[in-house]
Amino acid sequence: MTTERPADTSTESTDAGTHAGTGTGTEIAPSSPSPSDALWVERTGVRTYTGYSERGAQVQIGPASEGAVFTPGELLKIALAGCAGMSSDRGFARRLGDDYRVVIHVEGAKDMAEDRYPEITERFEIDLSxxxxxxxxxxxxxxxxAIEKTCTVGRTIKAGASVQTLFDQPGGSIE
Structure with a gap:
């Protein structure tokens, strides 16, 4: 995972619309999402983090024992379900109307020995009666x-993705 984040790691609180942790308070102009939007996480405590998007979104991340946080595995599953929902949304809305209701349940047991989710199941709860x-x-x-063709998260998981981890330190980069 590569980060384009400035080296400043202060944890001052921010309002939506400002860069978190930069100390600049620079306003972020509203824009449409793009693949180049900046994403980052900042440590907030022992094994707890806050994830940020440049657009002002935030999510609390940590172990389940911390309460009202998402675990990384939960975020993966929610991203998959959300992507499937967004990918299928137009087709369902065209046939059922813009106000159709759907709940997408997502689950997958973790293989503790391999520390991964070998299978994730999405189940759409939708009235087609x-x-x-x-x-x-x-x-x-x-x-x-539509899901098979346009759900980026599902396509990435199914195909597998290489992950590159870099460690940036003041004064240089360590790989």
């Missing part, structure tokens, strides 16, 4: 294809 059998099958096929 207004559709006849043919329409329901067509819609589910469209949704499944």
């Amino acid at each position: 207004e559709l006849d059998d043919d329409a329901r099958e067509r819609l589910l096929t469209v949704a499944e294809r």
Whole structure:
């Protein structure tokens, strides 16, 4: 994982719309999300972190024992479910209306010996009772294809991704 983050690691609190931890208070202009948006985490305590996006979003990260935080594994699963939902959203909305309701449950047991999730299951809870059998099958096929084609998180997990870890220190970079 490479970070383009400044070396300043202060942990002063910030409001949405300012750069966290830079000490500059520089306003961030609203923009549409892009693949180059800056993301980073800052340590807030023993094994606890806050994740930030340049757009002002925050998420608390830590072990389950810390309470109202997400574990990294939970964030992975939520990212997968959210991506599947976003990928299938247009197809469902086109057929069911913009106000359709869906809950996507996501689960996967951790293989403790390998320290990974060998399988993650997404289960869509969505009411398709207004559709006849043919329409329901067509819609589910469209949704499944959209997820397979456009869910970046799912495609990344399925294909595997290389992860590069770099350690930056003041005065230089250590690899």
